[in-house]
Amino acid sequence: MRERCAGFTFVELMVVITIIVILISMAIPIYQKTIIRAKESVLKSNLTTLRTTIDNYTYDKQKAPQALQDLVTDGYLREIPIDPMTGSSETWKLIMEDARGDVDEEERGVVGVGGGWDKVGLDGTPYSEW
Numbered sequence: 001m002r003e004r005c006a007g008f009t010f011v012e013l014m015v016v017i018t019i020i021v022i023l024i025s026m027a028i029p030i031y032q033k034t035i036i037r038a039k040e041s042v043l044k045s046n047l048t049t050l051r052t053t054i055d056n057y058t059y060d061k062q063k064a065p066q067a068l069q070d071l072v073t074d075g076y077l078r079e080i081p082i083d084p085m086t087g088s089s090e091t092w093k094l095i096m097e098d099a100r101g102d103v104d105e106e107e108r109g110v111v112g113v114g115g116g117w118d119k120v121g122l123d124g125t126p127y128s129e130w
Contacts (some may be wrong), residue, residue, distance in 0.1 A: 010107045033122070039084040039123055047130055048082035050092070053077055064097055064109025083116050085127055091116030091127050 008011035011071045050068070053076045058064045061074075067088075080089040115127035 003109065036092065036122060042084040043115055043127065044130065047113060047115065049081060054110060054112065057110070058111070063107075063110050066107075066109055068094070068110065069115070077085075085115060085117035085119070088116075 028083060050071075053071050057071055057074065057076050065071055066075075068080050072079060081094075082089045083091050093114040093116050094110050095114065097108045097111050115130050117127040120126050121130070
């Protein structure tokens with residue numbers, strides 16, 4: 001009689017590999033959502049920081065900053081935070097003062113900031129409206 005060699009058959013190996021592939025394919029979407037959720041958390045934090053700093057600048061100087069760079073120049077921030085969705089600090093959507101009688105059109109300042117990405121967040125609202 002022939003002795004049987006120790007080891008796995010091809011079918012056994014294919015079954016194990018198939019199970020591993022199925023588990024990995026289930027884990028990838030969860031991992032991607034976790035990455036997006038982390039970026040959204042950083043975005044909310046950066047927006048809160050920028051909005052608070054703009055309010056502090058406006059209160060101290062009695063006028064809104066003309067650009068986000070004014071916050072850095074006057075020492076309110078070390079640097080402009082990066083929008084984690086776009087990877088740039090230059091893509092923030094600026095909300096400017098209304099052109100009223102007491103505000104010169106050329107002197108309109110920044111009163112708010114929003115996300116600069118045109119995609120929709122996991123909660124269903126566009127990042128530009130956060």
